[in-house]
Amino acid sequence: MNCEQARLLMNAAIDGDINEHERSKLDQHIDSCEACTVEFEELKYVVQMLGEMELKALPIGFEEELHEKLIHVKRDSEPVKAGTTIMSKIKSIHIKKRYYGYVATAAVLLMVVVIGKNILFQPKYESAMMDTAASEEFGRGSDGDMLTTSFNESVAAEAPAMDSEMSKAEFESSNAMTGYNEEPAPVEPTELTDGYREDRLIIQTANLRMDVEKYDEVYLQITSWVGAAGGYIENESTSYKTNYTDRENLKYGYLTLRVPATGYESMINQIKSLGNVTYDSANAYDVTKNYRDTASEVENLKVTETRLREIMADAVEIKDILAIENELTRIRGQINSYERQLKDWEALADMTTITVELNEVKSLKPIIEPIDDTLFGKAKEGFIGTINSIKLSIEQGFIWVISKSPILALLGLLAVFAKIIYTRKRRKS
Amino acid sequence: MESTLIEKSIQGDVSSFEKLIVQYNRYVYNIAYRMMGNEEDAKDMSQEALIKAYKAIGHFKMESGFSTWLYRIVINTCKDELRKRKEQVLSLDEAIADNASLQDIISDDKANPILIYEQVELKATLNDALNKLSDDNKSVVILKDLMGYSYEEIGEILQIPIGTVRSRLNRSRTSLKSILKIQLAEQ
Incomplete structure (x- = not known):
């Protein structure tokens, strides 16, 4: 534990908001660090004094x-x-107590009728109401946000519709063919003056699983498309199928692609045209709010940092300088880690991730085999099965004997020796 | 008991409301006193807050404690007033930078006193020191160290997450300590 961590724990320790493990670590540190001992004692003392501050009596005539x-x-x-x-x-209308039950029942019945009618016959009206409610909510939410000064109302009104479409839009292959007419992701990297993105940050990912006929060709094709779109392959693996009844040397593999958000949809459509899609899902995660919160946190920290630097300029005493430097290092560290997070988000939003699983098959045309399910057919199948298994076991026995022959020979030799020794002993006796 | 008083207050019954707040009055006044820093303002603000509470009690939802709700109003009233006045309520950083007294402190032999040895003077300066904290930081310290509320309760009163309570408290206490040191050195 270093001093910085210890100082974070001190307040928790004073308030009893600490577990035993942390407490013992803190104690250990304090025992070995003089500066922290003083710090801890001082903190405790300040808190104690605050606790001892007397409550003032109400002024005369207050009430x-x-x-x-x-x-x-x-x-x-x-x-x-x-x-x-x-x-x-x-x-103010006084209803006698014994009528409460009747009144309540009537009210409940009325509510059931009204609500039921609304749900059954006027679904459109209700969803429209919900939409406006959502947009109001959204507008309120962005009010308090520090960085949304230019986030105008039209965007706010549009946003809920986009939200429902984008966030967590996961669907199976059945409706995938029609599902991809989403609006293009609005992730053009427009920069603010202070370096933060102003538009919505949406992290998109897609998963595809496909059957293809010619694995290598498809693979090369995808690689070249990704290269042309300005993306890259983050991850890839290819292997032969381990199934040994398969004598065709079919391959299986997957690729993780990172492509710029603008080329995302055309890329997916292109890839889909290469084979039979067996699974398809897409997911969009909106990090705008997290992004803005973190950005404003960074700004706040930067302000603190500048202040500290100003103080630093005035400081002469070594102890002060060290203390300020400590604080500066801590704040710098925080700023850096937040900024890294921001950059990560930006990168994730700029480059969408597409995972493609490729499964090579002999032919994309389905194979239909005639089904023979007569009694005789089944008997024949069973008979062939039995013959085959007898043949197989004889084969296996033979193979076993041959393969273990060195050991068997050795064992035989041992047996011969044993026999000889045994007979000799008998003769002697 | 409290809930019937609240119901009556919602209907506008002044005496019920007065009965309801009688046990909290003193705390309300003290919170206001620590927030505003002087008795005159404390009286005005606590009365204003109580009147606000009376007017708004129809919006009070029973799910939070009445005192929690009341203290939230008090703190917000004080903060609004302080903001309105735009009085230079000095935060720690400004206090040091503006007064430019650091040099004086450092040149002084008493620089960087260890607090524990300065018991007598400290209490006198504690109130001044509190006033130099920012409003948000001050309210956390007041609720935690003066009123003895738990982190959860403070989070509820100020409507901020517990993590924020914790970090603000950390910051406030450290600031308070530094302010006290500087004040002691200046004397």
């Missing part, structure tokens, strides 16, 4: 004054209240 103000507020709000809030009116 009376408050009471007057409250009465005043009440008087002001009363006429308005009576006019507008329906709830208070409803509450």
